[in-house]
Amino acid sequence: MSAGLAARSPATAARRGRGGLRTADDVAGWSLVAPGTVLIGLFGLVPVVWSFVLSFQTNDLQTPATWAGTKNYRQLVHDPLLHQAIRHTLVYSVLFVPLTLVGSLLVAGALNRRIRGISIYRLAVFVPVVTSTVATGVIFSWLLDPQFGLLNAGLAEVGVPSQGFFSSPDQALFAVVGMTVWGWIGFGALIYLAALQSVPQDLLEAAQLDGCTRAGAFWRIQVPLVRPVTAFLLVWLTINALQLFDEVYVTTKGGPLHASTVVVYYLWQQAFAYFHAGYAAAISVVLFLVIAVVTLVQLRLTRDAEDGG
Amino acid sequence: MTGTRSGSRVSRLPSAWHLVLLPLALVMAAPLLWMFVTSVSTREDTQRFPPSLPSSPHWSNYSAVWEQQPFGQWLANSAVVAVVCVAGNLVFCSLAGYAFARIRFRGSRPLFLLLLATLMVPFQVVMLPTLLIVKHLGLVDTLPALILPNLATPFGIYLLRQFFLALPRDLEEAARIDGAGRLRVLTAVLLPLMGPPLATLAVLTFLTSWNDFLWPLVVTSSSQVMTVQLGLATFQSAHFTNWPVLMAGTMLSQLPVLALFLVGQRWFVRSIATTGLR
Numbered sequence: 254m255s256a257g258l259a260a261r262s263p264a265t266a267a268r269r270g271r272g273g274l275r276t277a278d279d280v281a282g283w284s285l286v287a288p289g290t291v292l293i294g295l296f297g298l299v300p301v302v303w304s305f306v307l308s309f310q311t312n313d314l315q316t317p318a319t320w321a322g323t324k325n326y327r328q329l330v331h332d333p334l335l336h337q338a339i340r341h342t343l344v345y346s347v348l349f350v351p352l353t354l355v356g357s358l359l360v361a362g363a364l365n366r367r368i369r370g371i372s373i374y375r376l377a378v379f380v381p382v383v384t385s386t387v388a389t390g391v392i393f394s395w396l397l398d399p400q401f402g403l404l405n406a407g408l409a410e411v412g413v414p415s416q417g418f419f420s421s422p423d424q425a426l427f428a429v430v431g432m433t434v435w436g437w438i439g440f441g442a443l444i445y446l447a448a449l450q451s452v453p454q455d456l457l458e459a460a461q462l463d464g465c466t467r468a469g470a471f472w473r474i475q476v477p478l479v480r481p482v483t484a485f486l487l488v489w490l491t492i493n494a495l496q497l498f499d500e501v502y503v504t505t506k507g508g509p510l511h512a513s514t515v516v517v518y519y520l521w522q523q524a525f526a527y528f529h530a531g532y533a534a535a536i537s538v539v540l541f542l543v544i545a546v547v548t549l550v551q552l553r554l555t556r557d558a559e560d561g562g
Numbered sequence: 563m564t565g566t567r568s569g570s571r572v573s574r575l576p577s578a579w580h581l582v583l584l585p586l587a588l589v590m591a592a593p594l595l596w597m598f599v600t601s602v603s604t605r606e607d608t609q610r611f612p613p614s615l616p617s618s619p620h621w622s623n624y625s626a627v628w629e630q631q632p633f634g635q636w637l638a639n640s641a642v643v644a645v646v647c648v649a650g651n652l653v654f655c656s657l658a659g660y661a662f663a664r665i666r667f668r669g670s671r672p673l674f675l676l677l678l679a680t681l682m683v684p685f686q687v688v689m690l691p692t693l694l695i696v697k698h699l700g701l702v703d704t705l706p707a708l709i710l711p712n713l714a715t716p717f718g719i720y721l722l723r724q725f726f727l728a729l730p731r732d733l734e735e736a737a738r739i740d741g742a743g744r745l746r747v748l749t750a751v752l753l754p755l756m757g758p759p760l761a762t763l764a765v766l767t768f769l770t771s772w773n774d775f776l777w778p779l780v781v782t783s784s785s786q787v788m789t790v791q792l793g794l795a796t797f798q799s800a801h802f803t804n805w806p807v808l809m810a811g812t813m814l815s816q817l818p819v820l821a822l823f824l825v826g827q828r829w830f831v832r833s834i835a836t837t838g839l840r
Contacts, residue, residue: 289655396592502775521776
């Protein structure tokens with residue numbers, strides 16, 4: 254808090270004439286931003302640069318790093334396990350993002366009305382938003398337990414044999430999709446609902462006077478009006494999908510037989526199971542670039558769509 | 563969503579939307595309800611197929627979790643980390659947010675953009691170097707290692723700056739003319755008007771910190787400094803079939819945020835809806 258004290262009397266500090274800073278505003282400004290800047294600089298900016306450097310090194314996180322040139326990047330091109338992990342991340346994202354996006358919109362549409370008990374319904378939908386990824390993973394390991402899980406009991410009721418879910422190589426990744434859609438749909442619905450509620454009511458009433466059905470008004474008036482929210486959610490869900498880790502770590506540990514090893518899980522394994530931190534850094538740099546490009550493309554596309562509409 | 567049209571003409575009867583909303587709410591709530599039911603079941607209850615409700619609540623799973631694991635310690639660690647991070651963000655982001663909004667100092671714009679740019683960087687990119695930095699500071703496997711990287715966030719600075727910009731300048735200028743220093747203006751005049759954004763920042767920082775997993779996983783290893791999320795994950799790999807005790811532990815790990823959510827549901831919803839962050 255010494256920075257704050259210095260800012261208390263900016264004029265006196267300026268008179269003492271520190272370094273190149275001349276005006277009182279310079280001293281006050283820099284003293285106030287100093288603590289935050291130092292922290293974010295040390296734990297936000299320096300690591301970005303270091304990460305890039307690290308990706309050209311061989312580093313086991315224990316002994317001093319050695320220079321590796323472009324070895325890590327060359328390895329990345331020829332690593333079948335990484336390519337498999339990329340495929341899994343793509344399959345996961347292609348399912349997770351649209352399911353969550355459309356699901357949240359429909360759920361928000363259903364929740365956007367004043368009927369008795371609506372606050373209870375909203376509560377039930379929103380609670381997963383505060384539920385941690387670890388808790389979600391632990392709970393779903395139990396719900397989807399092959400032997401005694403609740404979901405298999407439900408399936409048995411309708412005559413479907415027990416499924417392996419997380420323990421089946423064919424199903425693990427899809428089980429992760431289902432679990433994370435549950436975890437995120439409340440978040441999307443919450444944001445959509447706030448946006449839907451800000452659509453002026455008279456606009457909808459006018460549409461209905463003109464003979465538009467409620468469903469028609471929803472799709473033709475409300476949904477286009479909340480397009481900025483859709484654009485935001487699309488980007489945000491995609492970024493999070495590409496960074497999937499926690500739920501996989503807790504439920505499948507990337508298995509069985511690598512069937513649910515996604516990129517960030519593979520990165521973590523490389524760094525902390527095999528101590529290939531340089532290689533892991535190279536993967537993270539590529540991930541960063543991919544996320545940046547995908548985000549820019551999505552923003553551009555959604556903006557174009559808005560201009561066109 | 564097939565019942566879109568059905569409720570329109572029968573406004574006096576209970577809305578037909580209940581037919582859509584009730585199953586939806588049940589499906590969404592089922593995992594958490596089942597967690598609770600299992601947490602008060604016996605181990606035998608969980609080894610029956612099809613599963614059934616326990617004949618009477620079996621609370622001893624909670625004491626079992628508490629005794630078998632340093633759960634109290636983990637909860638305390640999570641609480642310390644979350645509370646300190648909330649306090650740090652409130653103080654440091656207020657100071658910086660105010661300066662960026664109100665003081666024209668040299669380099670403020672490039673510095674602001676530079677800090678903001680770190681928002682775009684995925685955590686996985688900075689994770690390994692941050693670990694090496696923490697190692698150089700000699701802080702691996704300590705609570706400060708969990709706190710320091712999250713003590714001030716670019717998001718918090720950006721959020722508060724936006725709200726400072728929206729406050730009328732006259733307020734501040736009147737106080738400045740009366741001879742109040744910048745810090746005094748900030749604490750006595752402006753911050754009392756910043757209740758809602760400060761609450762939003764506090765809520766989101768607490769939630770993020772409490773539920774964080776990857777960073778604690780990477781930087782801590784001994785049981786005494788684990789947060790409750792990491793503790794739960796290690797507990798799970800050790801007791802992966804003792805579902806009642808595991809569900810009791812999961813309940814305990816979520817109780818603080820669930821309680822906060824139930825008490826301050828409006829705040830949570832507004833915070834997340836206005837900032838779009840989780």
